[in-house]
Amino acid sequence: MTTAPTTTAPKVQLLLDGDWFTVCDLTALLPGRGVAALLPDGGQAALFRDRHGRLYAIGNRDPFTGAAVLSRGLTGTDRGRPFVASPLLKQRFDLVSGQCLDDPAVRVPAYQVRSAG
Template identity: 80%
Template sequence: MTHPVASAAVQLRFAESWFTVCGLDALIPGRGVAALLPDGRQAAVFRDRADRLYAVDNRDPFTGAAVLSRGLTGTHRGRPFVASPLLKQRFDLLSGECLDDASVRVAAYRVRAAAPANVLD
């Protein structure tokens, strides 16, 4: 008998432990999702077309709005970024640095795809 295989879990490193955000299949390449963290903040989580995962704070530091998960993704000089949908500043998805103003940054999180905990036989 064949059983559906559960999707890998997307996990974010938070407060010295891994926190499960969603299933890998919930992330559409090039589009972000907002994840509520245990402390009430939000992270913007992304998957690119090569299945690399990224996570940064969802709050745009220029406006204070939690919108980075709705931003457009791309690369600039080999650096993956998300552009805020409001004022269009670009944030490096690895470091959180603003590519348009190096004095501004958002938190960047380690993120991974983990095997599902339970798979049916």
């Protein structure tokens, strides 16, 4: 009897302290919708995949309210820059740099992210 080969979904990984850390299966990221991931240091990251398959990861904590909600924000683009708008006060955060587009003095962490496997 033969069995079908087992395939595994590609994994989404973040670069943390020089090592790649697996956070979820790529299939967990639907275009335009965020996913929150717990990090080894107890923090959280908000992960996103756009319609073109590009991956983004920023800190999940909204610096204006302290709530871990950025993964639940709405995504969009501003002059070609992908962003997520906080679901609470609507400030927009650049998904590449973590920079707040509405207050240049504020930013959230931005992580290098990849799909592996």
